[in-house]
Amino acid sequence: MKLSSQAQAFVLHFGEMGSRWGFNRTVGQMFALLTIHSEPVNADQLAEALKISRGNVSMGLKELQAWRLIELHHQPGDRKDYFTAAGSIWDLARTVFEERRKRELDPTLTLLRQLLLTDPRDPQEAQAQERIQEVYSLLEMLDQFANTLSKLEHKDLIRLMKLGSGLNKLLDLKAGAKSKKTNS
């Protein structure tokens, strides 16, 4: 498991960005390595390539499995577990997107829903609840939208992402149609 300097740089960078993406340095590195390396890799190889302990690799793999980002394989005649990234680059990106939605939005939505159940006791509290309601509505809409995006077929997603300023036109078109319908 020798990494080219290119691969090395890629892996180290993903390690550094890891924390902004929701996992720690070594998990980021493991993910990067499995992403550029198309052949299945076992835990010892990961530990050696990244110069980290076997225990750390084990924990990292567990986390990547929780994220649904890796797949387990077996080589005939070898008892070791081998791993690859789970699917194409696009599959991985979609999974990261979905998991982040879950982890970054859902807990907050749950809490805010609870907070909105109890009635405000005084005007001060009523005002705060109004703000909480606004935050809730926004996050709820965002969550729904993220869900909609997640469900798009690949070709539709690409189409959407490539629209650029065409998105504006498309939305205006839609708005035009609607107001026509409403007005007639």
Add this chain to the structure above:
Amino acid sequence: MKLSSQAQAFVLHFGEMGSRWGFNRTVGQMFALLTIHSEPVNADQLAEALKISRGNVSMGLKELQAWRLIELHHQPGDRKDYFTAAGSIWDLARTVFEERRKRELDPTLTLLRQLLLTDPRDPQEAQAQERIQEVYSLLEMLDQFANTLSKLEHKDLIRLMKLGSGLNKLLDLKAGAKSKKTNS
């Protein structure tokens, strides 16, 4: 600066989610507090309400300013600095979105661009570069799309987010039009 138990819960939760959003606990709490509290608040009030040191508040405010999430105000006859959240809930969400795009995507795009400049030395390296190219293309497209979304007017953004499964239809419509044009 007494916080109702509602507000308290809201603030504490944002503190806990903070790390997933890209800032630390106290910065998350400060942001939450400024978000529900419509009146301007000064540093001492923040320190007292959140039970954190004055120095910590100062650092937190600096960071929130770097995120463009707060606004400085002055009260006549008072030399203290007062702060409010920068704009409406939607303004704040858009700013967080833009800043996160910058912080989570741009550094990676820059690095990958560099990696793709040097030619691969062997087939092994060529293969890794192919993967890097795929990652780059995806992130570049994502970055552009995020940019497009950032630039949408409020009403268009809402429209888009509310489309739900209508998004599918709209995209198919667009595809239909295009293929018609292409085929004719």
Add this chain to the structure above:
DNA sequence: TACAATTTTCAGAAATTTCTGAAAGTTAAG
């Protein structure tokens, strides 16, 4: 069943991040 290969766990160590509070810096009023 016995055993060897492999993975997982987890207590403590190491590294990193966050926080405090006192000192230094800045600003405005008199």
Add this chain to the structure above:
DNA sequence: CTTAACTTTCAGAAATTTCTGAAAATTGTA
């Protein structure tokens, strides 16, 4: 200027997160 009010800085302390490596658990083979 001088002084008082306020803000920022930053070294070290505290808290948290990550990592190691040895022991325990699991798994497959003979």
